[in-house]
Amino acid sequence: MVRPSGPLFGSVNIKGAKNSVLKLMAATLLAEGTHHLHNVPDITDVKIVAELLRRCGVSVSFAGEGHVIIEVPPTEKIVPRASLELVSKIRASVVVMGPLLARCNWVELAQPGGDDFGSRPIDYHIEGFSALGATFSERDGYLFGRTEGLTGSRVVLEFPSHTATDNILMAAVLAEGRTVIENAAREPEVIDLASMLISMGADIRGAGTSRIEVQGVPKLSPADHWVIPDRVEAASFLAAVAVAGGEVFLRGAREDHMEMLLRKVASVGVHIETTPQGILAKSEGKLKAVDVSTLPYPGVATDYQPLIVTMLSVADGTSVVSENLFSGRFRYVEELRKMGADIFTDGHHVVIRGTPRLKGARVQASDIRAGVALVVAALVADGETEISGVRHIDRGYERIEERLRALGADIERRSAQDLTGCADVG
Numbered sequence: 001m002v003r004p005s006g007p008l009f010g011s012v013n014i015k016g017a018k019n020s021v022l023k024l025m026a027a028t029l030l031a032e033g034t035h036h037l038h039n040v041p042d043i044t045d046v047k048i049v050a051e052l053l054r055r056c057g058v059s060v061s062f063a064g065e066g067h068v069i070i071e072v073p074p075t076e077k078i079v080p081r082a083s084l085e086l087v088s089k090i091r092a093s094v095v096v097m098g099p100l101l102a103r104c105n106w107v108e109l110a111q112p113g114g115d116d117f118g119s120r121p122i123d124y125h126i127e128g129f130s131a132l133g134a135t136f137s138e139r140d141g142y143l144f145g146r147t148e149g150l151t152g153s154r155v156v157l158e159f160p161s162h163t164a165t166d167n168i169l170m171a172a173v174l175a176e177g178r179t180v181i182e183n184a185a186r187e188p189e190v191i192d193l194a195s196m197l198i199s200m201g202a203d204i205r206g207a208g209t210s211r212i213e214v215q216g217v218p219k220l221s222p223a224d225h226w227v228i229p230d231r232v233e234a235a236s237f238l239a240a241v242a243v244a245g246g247e248v249f250l251r252g253a254r255e256d257h258m259e260m261l262l263r264k265v266a267s268v269g270v271h272i273e274t275t276p277q278g279i280l281a282k283s284e285g286k287l288k289a290v291d292v293s294t295l296p297y298p299g300v301a302t303d304y305q306p307l308i309v310t311m312l313s314v315a316d317g318t319s320v321v322s323e324n325l326f327s328g329r330f331r332y333v334e335e336l337r338k339m340g341a342d343i344f345t346d347g348h349h350v351v352i353r354g355t356p357r358l359k360g361a362r363v364q365a366s367d368i369r370a371g372v373a374l375v376v377a378a379l380v381a382d383g384e385t386e387i388s389g390v391r392h393i394d395r396g397y398e399r400i401e402e403r404l405r406a407l408g409a410d411i412e413r414r415s416a417q418d419l420t421g422c423a424d425v426g
């Protein structure tokens, strides 16, 4: 439940990146022993990957304050299977494939289906593993991968897929010989994964560029690694300040990870100051229209798109936002319309005619960023907004309502029983 709150003030600690930590947890499978991860956010997706690792025979314990201890057994004690129950909860579970194939020479994974915003195939992952010498078969909705031992090869990605790059990288570090990944994803989270793998003894060059070279090593050692800050979480708080106005310090947020977004947000009318400790965002809540296209990193990420559209819904003028990664990522637009946004979609474009205020409504979060975008919209919506499907937000945001409330937002979490008329309350 959100009511308009006026400007936001204060400081918020940006937590560890969801899209990094899930891969780092999977990467621990590559080395026997005790791994330590720090700055791990307390979010549902982390709990699901922890459960997935446990079912593979790994021990995962949460030691408090973002410290997670992962104990990986010898190869013969690892069970390289990921069940439908877990894979269907979190698509990112596909990233256990690379490490399990590399470590155990086989893997069994429930086929990840579509997602909250459309079809998300894994053909690039499979093509990459096949180039390294794995073979695959399918039965009863499960994928079976086998290899006599992975061998380095040249992998050319048709598109710089983020998790395909992570997955192939993790498979390649223990493969025999040299692997080159061409048209690799360049996201900061790929660099974070490569840094952790290098600290474990992997030989990787070029992470963060389109060409990653890996020289396989026979064995890796356990990791002790700090997760990078979550740039999408930082952008979410930034969007909240942009629409509500105020001055908020995003402690830990890294300007070098979100340069293109910061440029766009500045052109919308938000004043940004960067310091080594984080990013200061100031806004009078008076925003200007701007056109935006989503692209792989270093372009403006698709994960920011619902937040950008929400900001532009209350900006002065008409904007066009083009979504170039996921065709189905506009489901929340209908919910923004219920809140009075003057907005329509045309193929992979959304046209937004800004209005000064929105109005409270009963709306439904369809995915993680859509959910948080509706929370942001509700900060400038007259009356009360009831957002259901909050479980999507909890996938990647730690106690979002408490942290927004600490900045002055009027927001509370109610249980399903407290809310009326909602079929699906997260």
Ligand SMILES: CC(=O)N[C@H]1[C@@H](OP(=O)(O)OP(=O)(O)OC[C@H]2O[C@@H](n3ccc(=O)[nH]c3=O)[C@H](O)[C@@H]2O)O[C@H](CO)[C@@H](O)[C@@H]1O
Residues within 6 Å of the ligand: 018, 019, 020, 022, 092, 119, 120, 121, 122, 123, 124, 125, 126, 159, 160, 161, 162, 163, 164, 296, 301, 302, 303, 325, 326
């Ligand atoms: C856990 C995680 O890190 N999730 C992020 C990751 O998802 P994810 O890694 O799944 O997204 P990809 O970068 O793979 O997807 C990019 C595009 O490639 C297509 N594709 C991808 C793989 C494949 O085998 N075949 C194929 O056709 C996808 O359908 C999509 O159109 O990057 C996305 C794009 O920045 C982000 O929105 C997600 O938050």
Ligand SMILES: C=C(OP(=O)(O)O)C(=O)O
Residues within 6 Å of the ligand: 018, 019, 091, 092, 115, 303, 368, 369, 396
């Ligand atoms: C789409 C996202 O995540 P996932 O790929 O895990 O669904 C996201 O983080 O915005």
